[in-house]
Amino acid sequence: MARKPKTQSHIDPAIVAEELLQFIEQLEGCAQEKKGIAEREKEILAEMKGRGYDTKAAKTLVKLRAADPEKVAEEETILELYKNAVGM
Structure with missing residues (x-):
């Protein structure tokens, strides 16, 4: 309404x-x-x-630089854990 x-x-x-x-x-x-x-x-x-x-990588860097460093570190840790779990 x-x-x-x-x-x-x-x-x-x-x-x-x-x-x-x-x-x-x-x-x-x-x-x-x-x-x-x-x-x-x-x-x-x-x-x-x-x-x-590589413009995609550049855009990712811009987002990472603007993000909270602790949040970025947490996301990277989780990504590494998942990559290891699937054999990457």
Whole structure:
């Protein structure tokens, strides 16, 4: 069930509409920024690939560097355990 926006009888609807429009425009700006960032990431990955780097490994490194080191160590330990269990 959708929540109804909170309203107060003393608020001018024109002010609410203007504020809402400002929020929408900010969200649109964020969407444009994300699109620009995504394009830049594609450019960087294309350049890496062109120079012979493995882009999948690079993406994995980015995720690992952003992750909690303890969590990464735990996941690596479990992966090694599983690999050993299946003879790898």
